[in-house]
Amino acid sequence: MSTESPASTQPDLLYTEEEEALRAAVRDLLTDHCDAASVIVRTESDAPHDLELWKALSDGMGLAGLLVPEAQGGQGATHRETSVVLEELGRAVAPVPYLTSAVVATEALLACAADDLLAELASGRTIGALAVALNVAPGGAYKVVRHENGTLHGELTAIADAAVADVLLVPADDGGLYAVDASAATVTPQVSLDLTRPLAKVALDGAPGRLLGDAEAAVQRALRAGAGLLASEQLGLADWTLTETVRYLKERKQFNRPVGGFQALKHRLAQLWLEVANLRAAARNAAGALATGDDTDVAVAVAQAYAAPVAVHAAEEALQLHGGIGMTWEHPVHLYLKRAKADAIAYGTAGGHRESLAGLVDLPAPR
The missing domain is CATH 1.10.540.10 (Acyl-CoA dehydrogenase/oxidase, N-terminal domain)
Incomplete structure (x- = not known):
């Protein structure tokens, strides 16, 4: 394929x-x-x-x-x-x-x-879940648990989708990545801004684990793919909010004319369209680089440096331009804003990726 x-x-x-x-x-x-x-x-x-x-x-x-x-x-x-x-x-x-x-x-x-x-x-x-906090960026430090006499001990926080996982992939202090049956761990829900991707604390108290391999190589490969493909999720989110906002403004009337016909709103939507189009290019480039292995680190850093601000901007514009209905719990736009905000720190922040990109292309880091 x-x-x-x-x-x-x-x-x-x-x-x-x-x-x-x-x-x-x-x-x-x-x-x-x-x-x-x-x-x-x-x-x-x-x-x-x-x-x-x-x-x-x-x-x-x-x-x-x-x-x-x-x-x-x-x-x-x-x-x-x-x-x-x-x-x-x-x-x-x-x-x-x-x-x-x-x-x-x-x-x-x-x-x-x-x-x-x-x-x-x-x-x-x-269903599997890597037991590394959702905010950890590729190349970043992550928390490990203690491996002792063949069992694992410790707590890990902000693990995405841990509540529904059947197997947890847990990095330990001996450098190994261990597969742990989720039933052997205590998984406690944590407060998450994004209600559609809940976080949890994972506590291990003598849980048996199966050694899979080297944790560092596995975790960094996983985080890089997660960051690169997260940009595609952010693209989909931004594209939906833009499309839905344009549709709504064509139907919503004020002074007996569609709100979308007002020039000031046209300019805002045109700017947002350009941002989403650029995000599409960055996300597609990251996916292509992950598929081929060509300049992957650079492509992923570029995509994530750009994706989060665009997705958040698109969701914020959707919320504001929907007016009063956009502020209600019944309208789904709040789900998109919360997902965009949560994604903005998932697998590293945009600022962190810009700093990484500067090192990759040998330029001064942004201030």
Whole structure:
């Protein structure tokens, strides 16, 4: 399913027919199973994750295994196809652990060559979570637990989607990455701004763990893929908020004319459209670089340096330009603003990525 030629030096930012077909299939599924009203209801409950939707995505469409080679039970696709799925999930603020399990945890297992666990995650019947705080950037320091007499001890906080995970991938102080059955850990929900991607504290008190491989290599590979493909989720979010705002302003009338016809609002929307178009290029470039391995660190840093401000700006504009209805709990725009704000610190801040980029291209860091 690869869409990138091995000899290519310039990633193709355009979508292939196969990618557009994948987008259409995912969007149709989300239209039927992930309407805004149901997502809002879920965020008010004790079980915000939509496991029925997750089953439809993973078991029904096989999307949990896109990054897993066919020999290990996956689809053998690339990060480009995965980025298309994340765009659509971002458009719907879908409460499923796709980024954390099908991307981040899967990439960590690929670094460890844990074929049996890869097959389980690829099937979607097992959900994985890397037990590293969501705010940790690629190359950043992360907390580890103590490994003692074959068991693990310690606490890890801000672990995304840990509440729904079946297996936790835990870095330890001996340098190893361990697979821990989630039932052997105490998982306590934490307050999260993004109600569709809840965080949790994971406490291990003598939990048995299976050594998978080197933690540093696995964690850094996973964080890099997570940061790079998060930009596609942010793109989907920004694109939905822009599209929905334009639609609303065409219908909303003031002084007997559509609000969208006012020149000041046209200028704001035009500026936002340019920002989203640039974000699309940055996100596609990051996905292509992850697929080919060409200048990956630079592409990921560029995408994340740009993605968060655009996604937050798009959501803020949507909230403001929707007027009074945008301030209500019943309208879904608040979900997008919260996801955009939470994504702005996930896998590193924009400022942190700009600083990393400066070092990668040998330029002075921004002040």
